Amino acid sequence: MKTVYVKLSQGNYPIHIGPGLLAKADYQSLLQQPSAIIVTDDTVAPLYLSTLTNALDNQGINFETIVIPTGESYKNLETVSLILDRLLELKIERKTTLIALGGGVIGDLAGFAAAIYLRGIPLIQIPTTLLSQADASVGGKTGVNHPYSKNMIGALHQPKAVIIDPDTLQTLSEREISSGLAEVIKFGLIQDASFLHWLETNMHRLWKHDSEALTEAIYRSCCYKAEATSQDEAETGPRLLLNIGHTFGHAIETAMGYGEWLHGEAVGAGTVMAAHLSQRAGWISSDDVKHVESLMHLARLPIRGPRLGSQRYLELMQNDKKVENGRLRLILLKKLGKAEVVTWTERTMLENVIHHCSH
Amino acid sequence: MKTVYVKLSQGNYPIHIGPGLLAKADYQSLLQQPSAIIVTDDTVAPLYLSTLTNALDNQGINFETIVIPTGESYKNLETVSLILDRLLELKIERKTTLIALGGGVIGDLAGFAAAIYLRGIPLIQIPTTLLSQADASVGGKTGVNHPYSKNMIGALHQPKAVIIDPDTLQTLSEREISSGLAEVIKFGLIQDASFLHWLETNMHRLWKHDSEALTEAIYRSCCYKAEATSQDEAETGPRLLLNIGHTFGHAIETAMGYGEWLHGEAVGAGTVMAAHLSQRAGWISSDDVKHVESLMHLARLPIRGPRLGSQRYLELMQNDKKVENGRLRLILLKKLGKAEVVTWTERTMLENVIHHCSH
Numbered sequence: 001m002k003t004v005y006v007k008l009s010q011g012n013y014p015i016h017i018g019p020g021l022l023a024k025a026d027y028q029s030l031l032q033q034p035s036a037i038i039v040t041d042d043t044v045a046p047l048y049l050s051t052l053t054n055a056l057d058n059q060g061i062n063f064e065t066i067v068i069p070t071g072e073s074y075k076n077l078e079t080v081s082l083i084l085d086r087l088l089e090l091k092i093e094r095k096t097t098l099i100a101l102g103g104g105v106i107g108d109l110a111g112f113a114a115a116i117y118l119r120g121i122p123l124i125q126i127p128t129t130l131l132s133q134a135d136a137s138v139g140g141k142t143g144v145n146h147p148y149s150k151n152m153i154g155a156l157h158q159p160k161a162v163i164i165d166p167d168t169l170q171t172l173s174e175r176e177i178s179s180g181l182a183e184v185i186k187f188g189l190i191q192d193a194s195f196l197h198w199l200e201t202n203m204h205r206l207w208k209h210d211s212e213a214l215t216e217a218i219y220r221s222c223c224y225k226a227e228a229t230s231q232d233e234a235e236t237g238p239r240l241l242l243n244i245g246h247t248f249g250h251a252i253e254t255a256m257g258y259g260e261w262l263h264g265e266a267v268g269a270g271t272v273m274a275a276h277l278s279q280r281a282g283w284i285s286s287d288d289v290k291h292v293e294s295l296m297h298l299a300r301l302p303i304r305g306p307r308l309g310s311q312r313y314l315e316l317m318q319n320d321k322k323v324e325n326g327r328l329r330l331i332l333l334k335k336l337g338k339a340e341v342v343t344w345t346e347r348t349m350l351e352n353v354i355h356h357c358s359h
Numbered sequence: 360m361k362t363v364y365v366k367l368s369q370g371n372y373p374i375h376i377g378p379g380l381l382a383k384a385d386y387q388s389l390l391q392q393p394s395a396i397i398v399t400d401d402t403v404a405p406l407y408l409s410t411l412t413n414a415l416d417n418q419g420i421n422f423e424t425i426v427i428p429t430g431e432s433y434k435n436l437e438t439v440s441l442i443l444d445r446l447l448e449l450k451i452e453r454k455t456t457l458i459a460l461g462g463g464v465i466g467d468l469a470g471f472a473a474a475i476y477l478r479g480i481p482l483i484q485i486p487t488t489l490l491s492q493a494d495a496s497v498g499g500k501t502g503v504n505h506p507y508s509k510n511m512i513g514a515l516h517q518p519k520a521v522i523i524d525p526d527t528l529q530t531l532s533e534r535e536i537s538s539g540l541a542e543v544i545k546f547g548l549i550q551d552a553s554f555l556h557w558l559e560t561n562m563h564r565l566w567k568h569d570s571e572a573l574t575e576a577i578y579r580s581c582c583y584k585a586e587a588t589s590q591d592e593a594e595t596g597p598r599l600l601l602n603i604g605h606t607f608g609h610a611i612e613t614a615m616g617y618g619e620w621l622h623g624e625a626v627g628a629g630t631v632m633a634a635h636l637s638q639r640a641g642w643i644s645s646d647d648v649k650h651v652e653s654l655m656h657l658a659r660l661p662i663r664g665p666r667l668g669s670q671r672y673l674e675l676m677q678n679d680k681k682v683e684n685g686r687l688r689l690i691l692l693k694k695l696g697k698a699e700v701v702t703w704t705e706r707t708m709l710e711n712v713i714h715h716c717s718h
Contacts, residue, residue: 009368033684077443081436088507093682116475118680119502119513143478148447154478155514321477323452325392 004222007230015162022165028059032095036063039110040101043070072259083113097122103129104136111142115157123159128168130180134221139229149319150250166214179264181299187224190241193337203298241339244331245271251316268301273357278333305358310351363581366589374521381524387418391454395422398469399460402429431618442472456481462488463495470501474516482518487527489539493580498588508678509609525573538623540658546583552696562657600698603690604630610675627660632716637692664717669710
């Protein structure tokens with residue numbers, strides 16, 4: 001087992017990473033009282049719920065379970081409201097821990113419910129997808145979508161611990177692996193070109209579900225994410241860089257209907273757009289752009305977005321949380337391995353890039 | 360103008376108190392960018408909205424306004440959802456400040472919307488009732504009710520400033536003044552018997568809407584509240600004492616239908632119950648209990664709760680946020696001016712007190 005710590009002013013929390021950890025983790029030591037409420041979805045429940053509940057049973061921990069429907073289209077305030085109703089019916093107390101077992105949607109939804117139920121109860125994230133293990137379960141962001149835009153409603157609610165069992169990736173679909181890889185590649189692009197090299201060398205192992213390679217990719221991603229969170233919990237500075245490709249990507253997800261494009265697929269296409277814009281701004285070379293595209297290709301991600309028309313892209317991008325005084329703020333690449341937040345007001349170049357990168 | 364500071368690890372914020380402040384406050388210095396979104400209700404809007412918007416206009420601040428229906432029965436997730444929809448339609452940005460103009464319901468509702476919109480935007484509280492000026496607007500508690508119990512869903516979201524203009528109390532109904540006095544009396548009961556004496560001496564001035572006396576009562580209450588918040592923001596220790604009477608009171612509010620009993624009315628009756636229980640536990644004398652009742656009488660508050668039956672009281676009290684391992688935690692009086700958190704498991708005495716104190 002490897003452990004990474006997220007260091008925050010209000011206390012640190014561990015990210016434990018290891019094959020088989022779902023069954024073997026020491027849950028008891030992470031709880032305030034021996035009671036838990038598990039929130040999961042109807043895809044994950046048949047696969048991994050009994051492994052978790054057996055472990056809790058063996059450790060003398062009481063639990064209840066809430067199972068919700070699977071998918072991004074349920075990541076909304078209505079589902080949160082249903083979870084809250086159930087927490088109240090079950091008389092879940094303030095010191096009972098909510099365990100979010102599932103992918104990014106479960107982590108966001110259940111994490112948000114934990115943030116606002118009784119003004120906040122303890123939370124443990126047990127991510128079961130590559131995307132949530134390598135990125136989404138760490139850092140405390142929780143929330144839901146709104147028809148107008150992604151993740152517009154939410155709260156920062158740090159977990160007490162993150163427990164990552166890469167063995168749960170064995171059942172993951174190819175699309176879900178691809179989606180996770182988009183966020184893994186992100187860490188290399190914004191701050192460590194050597195990690196890009198590692199990914200290129202080891203991508204074939206990841207595709208073979210090689211446990212050691214998966215664990216390494218997740219571990220390194222968690223190190224980047226933990227450091228960014230420790231430096232800038234509220235995301236007013238360096239943590240913003242982790243949003244590369246996301247302003248474009250959120251527009252794609254919203255336009256296509258939540259769940260049609262997986263988050264990582266949209267982020268992959270969005271990151272390619274960010275790379276093209278970085279090149280036109282004169283920061284990176286066309287070879288660098290090709291390098292980014294080839295990485296996305298290796299990850300079997302789309303390198304073009306849907307043809308929505310640049311007007312529609314710009315309109316949706318305008319709803320981004322980072323917008324200030326009506327002006328977009330985008331994450332662009334200074335070089336491979338280094339990114340910057342840029343206030344972007346020029347319109348023609350942006351439209352051209354969107355046009356070029358969508359089909 | 361008097362100013363009290365709430366001191367927190369993440370920064371301090373001021374509570375400015377002064378007659379006429381609604382028109383005169385320096386809003387510009389409190390905003391991150393010169394734009395604001397005002398949330399108020401249809402009772403307060405015709406009375407005080409134009410005073411505020413004129414002041415913002417004069418200071419070159421752009422604003423939009425959201426007006427919601429008045430009353431505790433609207434303090435729910437549906438209304439929050441409507442506010443969020445409107446914030447999104449208006450494309451309110453992350454650095455725009457939400458100004459909550461109104462009583463405790465507006466502070467809680469709009470404060471909660473500010474807490475979860477884009478994972479949190481700046482908030483200024485401008486309370487316009489005695490209850491919210493003396494208590495609810497300070498300390499960062501925000502949230503909504505659930506059919507099962509009061510304030511079950513919410514977030515801690517500290518304001519950037521609280522602006523209190525006691526002149527807005529001139530239009531307040533007698534019931535609303537009484538309701539506020541319950542929370543004012545609370546501060547004396549739990550930590551300063553000399554303030555109880557001041558209240559007895561000055562109650563007739565408060566009832567005549569004497570501006571100086573009102574300002575003094577609010578100022579002293581804010582000092583107590585600011586200190587409790589600074590000591591224990593998350594309410595795991597001493598701040599819990601401010602909930603005296605609230606476990607009983609919330610049961611009354613929930614049972615009767617939100618808005619039927621005003622919050623302070625229910626807290627007043629609940630505080631009398633807490634006093635009786637404190638006496639039966641052998642901590643205070645029957646003269647002390649009479650003293651508490653006479654204070655509530657001076658404040659024109661009910662000293663008896665509704666006759667719901669003690670079973671119903673206990674059932675509703677069991678939903679309290681302070682319940683731990685199924686056990687009630689109540690705030691009781693050690694003497695007038697000193698309170699303690701007590702884990703309460705004895706049933707008969709509690710039933711007898713509820714029976715005695717309801718009619």
